Amino acid sequence: MAKKVLIVYAHQSSGSFDAAAKDAVVDILTAQGCTVEVSDLYAMAFKAAATADVVKGNLKSAENFCYLDESKLSWEQGNLSDEITKEQSKLAEADLVIFQFPMYWFGVPGILKGWFDRVLTNGFDFSQDEPYCLETFKDKKAMLSFTTGSPESMFCTIGINGDINVTLWPLQNGILHYCGFQVLPPEVFWAPALAAAKDRKKMLESWRTRLQDLLKEEPLSFTPLDWFDKETFQLKPEHISEEFGLSVGIHLSNPLPSQS
Amino acid sequence: MAKKVLIVYAHQSSGSFDAAAKDAVVDILTAQGCTVEVSDLYAMAFKAAATADVVKGNLKSAENFCYLDESKLSWEQGNLSDEITKEQSKLAEADLVIFQFPMYWFGVPGILKGWFDRVLTNGFDFSQDEPYCLETFKDKKAMLSFTTGSPESMFCTIGINGDINVTLWPLQNGILHYCGFQVLPPEVFWAPALAAAKDRKKMLESWRTRLQDLLKEEPLSFTPLDWFDKETFQLKPEHISEEFGLSVGIHLSNPLPSQS
Numbered sequence: 001m002a003k004k005v006l007i008v009y010a011h012q013s014s015g016s017f018d019a020a021a022k023d024a025v026v027d028i029l030t031a032q033g034c035t036v037e038v039s040d041l042y043a044m045a046f047k048a049a050a051t052a053d054v055v056k057g058n059l060k061s062a063e064n065f066c067y068l069d070e071s072k073l074s075w076e077q078g079n080l081s082d083e084i085t086k087e088q089s090k091l092a093e094a095d096l097v098i099f100q101f102p103m104y105w106f107g108v109p110g111i112l113k114g115w116f117d118r119v120l121t122n123g124f125d126f127s128q129d130e131p132y133c134l135e136t137f138k139d140k141k142a143m144l145s146f147t148t149g150s151p152e153s154m155f156c157t158i159g160i161n162g163d164i165n166v167t168l169w170p171l172q173n174g175i176l177h178y179c180g181f182q183v184l185p186p187e188v189f190w191a192p193a194l195a196a197a198k199d200r201k202k203m204l205e206s207w208r209t210r211l212q213d214l215l216k217e218e219p220l221s222f223t224p225l226d227w228f229d230k231e232t233f234q235l236k237p238e239h240i241s242e243e244f245g246l247s248v249g250i251h252l253s254n255p256l257p258s259q260s
Numbered sequence: 261m262a263k264k265v266l267i268v269y270a271h272q273s274s275g276s277f278d279a280a281a282k283d284a285v286v287d288i289l290t291a292q293g294c295t296v297e298v299s300d301l302y303a304m305a306f307k308a309a310a311t312a313d314v315v316k317g318n319l320k321s322a323e324n325f326c327y328l329d330e331s332k333l334s335w336e337q338g339n340l341s342d343e344i345t346k347e348q349s350k351l352a353e354a355d356l357v358i359f360q361f362p363m364y365w366f367g368v369p370g371i372l373k374g375w376f377d378r379v380l381t382n383g384f385d386f387s388q389d390e391p392y393c394l395e396t397f398k399d400k401k402a403m404l405s406f407t408t409g410s411p412e413s414m415f416c417t418i419g420i421n422g423d424i425n426v427t428l429w430p431l432q433n434g435i436l437h438y439c440g441f442q443v444l445p446p447e448v449f450w451a452p453a454l455a456a457a458k459d460r461k462k463m464l465e466s467w468r469t470r471l472q473d474l475l476k477e478e479p480l481s482f483t484p485l486d487w488f489d490k491e492t493f494q495l496k497p498e499h500i501s502e503e504f505g506l507s508v509g510i511h512l513s514n515p516l517p518s519q520s
Contacts, residue, residue, distance in 0.1 A: 012311060016324070042309065049371040067362075113365070116370075228420050
């Protein structure tokens with residue numbers, strides 16, 4: 001069956017490398033028969049601030065506004081703002097979601113962080129009482145695709161920025177895995193602004209090649225949910241492994257730190 | 261000499277726990293003779309999107325807009341937007357900057373991410389050619405102070421969210437340390453929304469106590485800059501330590517993973 005793809009895209013310029021990366025997705029997945037939709041956040045002037053206008057009706061507590069509670073209630077009552085509801089409908093339809101952005105300050109641009117804050121509503125796709133466990137998105141795949149300012153050499157285990165997987169942990173585990181997505185490995189375009197034109201072209205060609213079979217890729221491996229105690233959300237004693245160390249926050253399926 | 265303190269504050273409600281934490285800073289540091297200024301981002305309707313209006317004059321390349329380049333050029337030419345210039349002036353004056361926010365999706369709220377993206381301009385407080393090395397902010401201290409949704413038990417090495425220090429790495433290393441701040445240990449208010457009133461009160465009391473001597477605290481330890489090769493920004497061979505593993509991205513001064 002034809003798949004539905006959503007690209008959440010956060011670059012200001014149609015002449016950018018990020019735009020070309022986004023266009024490659026549209027080209028190749030459309031040619032495969034997928035329906036591809038783009039949420040072009042700057043073009044939409046998507047609002048990043050989590051304010052009371054997320055709710056169409058009255059607030060539960062205007063005096064003591066709590067975004068998490070108000071947006072949850074509003075979701076339950078079906079009166080989230082039209083802008084949010086529209087993005088949630090796109091998400092509900094999608095089989096694959098690709099976030100395409102330039103990395104700003106070791107994270108997503110503010111406009112995209114605002115999209116996460118506002119669209120991923122408590123109740124819709126996650127439950128604070130059962131983190132990581134809501135199954136709404138379990139058949140959906142999601143991935144990060146981004147350009148960096150720093151070269152790869154700085155984002156490795158001996159580089160000054162540290163391992164890129166550490167920097168991606170809050171996004172890949174904290175947002176995508178928490179929401180229940182199957183998380184595909186990220187596509188990292190290392191410092192295209194510093195690269196020669198031919199190398200930029202190679203990066204895009206490599207992405208186009210990957211896209212041919214993207215929908216068949218295996219997702220990243222996270223610690224299985226049933227390894228955690230359901231009350232404390234801590235690893236059960238039998239799953240605290242010497243091989244991988246105690247931390248679940250700093251590896252995917254790799255041991256660390258590498259001492260070799 | 262009296263110190264200047266800037267609080268960059270990102271909560272919507274004056275009745276919130278974050279507001280109380282911010283008010284505690286104002287009270288206690290003002291009583292110590294400090295000048296305390298607050299950038300109340302929601303009240304200011306601070307814009308989070310990194311768009312062309314950061315520049316007051318003409319763009320260098322409107323067709324192929326690149327935020328990093330345009331904002332750098334605009335900073336050099338002294339025609340950044342008034343909103344950005346004003347925040348930069350506050351930063352330039354401050355001896356201590358406290359970021360007070362509720363953690364949203366394992367990071368700062370979109371409105372605060374937008375503040376980082378837009379106020380921390382290439383050239384003003386960092387240089388892409390000499391990351392971590394510009395000394396503009398070397399006498400300034402900065403810290404994160406935030407409320408979480410998850411309890412502490414989930415944010416430890418055996419918790420499902422992983423070690424909180426991993427989640428904070430992109431912020432503390434990638435933003436604050438990169439900009440050259442001395443980074444004070446974070447103040448984490450664990451899930452105040454789930455706590456009993458008396459426990460919330462205790463958290464605030466503990467913060468008020470810490471604030472008494474905050475300005476005398478030692479900053480967190482990061483790997484010394486001269487341990488890195490100036491060309492590659494990778495650890496020099498003599499500093500690749502077996503004790504701490506290879507990764508510089510996953511510890512501060514602590515060995516990891518703990519196997520004990």
